[in-house]
Structures are given as structure tokens and as C-alpha cells.
Amino acid sequence: MSFFHPSRSRLDRWYHTGEVDEGLEQHVEACVKCSDEIERIAVDQVDVTSALTAVLEPEPGLEARMGSRIGEALLAKQDLQLMWQVLSSGVNTAKILLDQPHPDTGR
Numbered sequence: 001m002s003f004f005h006p007s008r009s010r011l012d013r014w015y016h017t018g019e020v021d022e023g024l025e026q027h028v029e030a031c032v033k034c035s036d037e038i039e040r041i042a043v044d045q046v047d048v049t050s051a052l053t054a055v056l057e058p059e060p061g062l063e064a065r066m067g068s069r070i071g072e073a074l075l076a077k078q079d080l081q082l083m084w085q086v087l088s089s090g091v092n093t094a095k096i097l098l099d100q101p102h103p104d105t106g107r
């Protein structure tokens with residue numbers, strides 16, 4: 001058995017990829033610290049999997065709620081664009097009025 005403990009990332013890779021690593025396997029079989037670490041990696045994996053499943057499974061009615069949210073967002077964006085057009089046309093009108101040449105100096 002190797003004297004050095006393998007790194008957490010090496011244990012993690014071995015656990016997740018299933019790649020053959022004889023030195024590591026022999027070490028893990030004989031080393032309580034590293035077999036505990038493998039157990040922790042396995043538990044973390046279960047936590048991540050169940051958390052992902054909970055997140056990825058849509059709640060009932062989610063699709064309808066998403067649809068109405070997206071609709072509201074699109075309407076709000078249209079309102080903003082309309083408001084921007086109104087405001088910018090006001091600014092353009094003011095510029096045209098202010099840029100008129102002075103009647104006496106012609107500038």
C-alpha cells in the first residue's frame with residue numbers, strides 16, 4: 001500500500017469515473033481515513049442528486065405560472081420601449097426647437 005493518502009480530487013475522480021487505479025484501490029482497502037473519505041464523497045453525491053431532482057422536477061402549475069410571468073415581463077418591456085420612444089421624441093422635439101437659428105444673429 002502507498003504510504004501517501006491520495007488527494008480528495010483523485011478519490012473523487014476514481015469514484016465518479018470508475019477508472020481503474022490499482023494503487024488507489026489497494027490504498028483505500030487498507031486505509032480507514034481514505035475509505036471514510038470515499039463514503040463522504042458518496043454521501044455528497046446522493047445529496048447533490050436528490051437536490052438536483054427536487055430542483056429539476058417542476059411543481060404542479062409551474063408551467064402556467066411561468067407563462068404568465070413571461071407574458072407580464074414582455075408587456076412591461078413593451079411599455080418601457082413605448083415610454084422611451086415618447087421620451088426620446090420629446091427630447092428630439094426640444095432639440096429642434098432649441099437649435100433654431102436666432103432671428104437677429106442667424107446663429
Ligand SMILES: [Zn+2]
Nearest residue numbers: 005031033034
Ligand atoms: Zn489513506
